[in-house]
Amino acid sequence: MAPRTYGGLAFIAEVYLGSPSIRQYLHVDTGSNLTWTQCFPSSHSFVDHIYPKYSPEDSNTYFDAECETTAKNSTPKFTYYASTGVCSYELTYGDGNLIRGRLAEEMITLQTRNGEFKVVYDVYFGCNDQAVGNQYIGTGILGLGTGKFSIVEKLGSKFSICFGLIMESKPTHNLILGDGANIQGHPTVINTTQGNYMIMLEFILVGAELKALDDPVQVHLDTGTTICHLSGFLFNFIV
Structure with a gap:
């Protein structure tokens, strides 16, 4: 709450x-x-x-x-x-x-x-x-x-x-x-790198268009921030 x-x-x-x-x-x-x-x-x-x-x-x-x-x-x-x-x-x-x-x-x-x-x-x-x-x-x-x-x-x-x-x-x-934690729905593989939770980003949905990345990139999962931070490459890929 x-x-x-x-x-x-x-x-x-x-x-x-x-x-x-x-x-x-x-x-x-x-x-x-x-x-x-x-x-x-x-x-x-x-x-x-x-x-x-x-x-x-x-x-x-x-x-x-x-x-x-x-x-x-x-x-x-x-x-x-x-x-x-x-x-x-x-x-x-x-x-x-x-x-x-x-x-x-x-x-x-x-x-x-x-x-x-x-x-x-x-x-x-x-x-x-x-x-x-x-x-x-x-x-x-x-x-x-x-x-x-x-x-x-x-x-x-x-x-x-x-x-x-x-x-x-x-x-x-x-x-x-603890032990009561469980996974529901479609699982996404999460790796840990230098203490951070990371996933591989393969597609980006822009409006109704699904764009596939030629080379998937690692992104950091962080519930402590309300903002998505994108590299210059990903930003230009979207726009």
């Missing part, structure tokens, strides 16, 4: 973070590995008063993660500060937005398909204390990319998403994480 005016701008997952649990609205992003939320108090917040606020100091299950547990070539990059014992990160997105925070582990609660709730412990997430930019939606990011810090890895390396109509008044989108 997407709270208030954000309907149609992004796919938002409702999850519960910490103990006692605080509801968070996370932007579903297959183009990111790290799940993060805005932590309070913070030096720079983009979240306004309509959202619930997560404070690590109020959670019984929050603890800072150690940098020694991180991968050397991971994204984002992590830096350990001995004076504070904090493993910090900084990440810049493709649109220029920037976030900073500390790597942590926390308990999350997810709703299951039968309406019950499942608790998952020791999930990596970014406790974000600074955000630069104005394109953030919800209270943070639900990172569904591949990699050590992806929540997908924690829940069995499987997920499926069913998209309904983007602008519908009562959303019917479903995100299933």
Whole structure:
């Protein structure tokens, strides 16, 4: 669900973070590995008063993660500060937005398909204390990319998403994480390249005309953006 005016701008997952649990609205992003939320108090917040606020100091299950547990070539990059014992990160997105925070582990609660709730412990997430930019939606990011810090890895390396109509008044989108994920309809082969989900683009439909590419190209599947980015070659091919 997407709270208030954000309907149609992004796919938002409702999850519960910490103990006692605080509801968070996370932007579903297959183009990111790290799940993060805005932590309070913070030096720079983009979240306004309509959202619930997560404070690590109020959670019984929050603890800072150690940098020694991180991968050397991971994204984002992590830096350990001995004076504070904090493993910090900084990440810049493709649109220029920037976030900073500390790597942590926390308990999350997810709703299951039968309406019950499942608790998952020791999930990596970014406790974000600074955000630069104005394109953030919800209270943070639900990172569904591949990699050590992806929540997908924690829940069995499987997920499926069913998209309904983007602008519908009562959303019917479903995100299933873990063993309950399944494939319906005609399957499309998805590869992973440098942590990104990629498919081969063979045809482009322009109006009623189906144009076939002489050489299929790889395209990146990214639910974190509302814009299709085309290379100059593909753009000229369409027009």
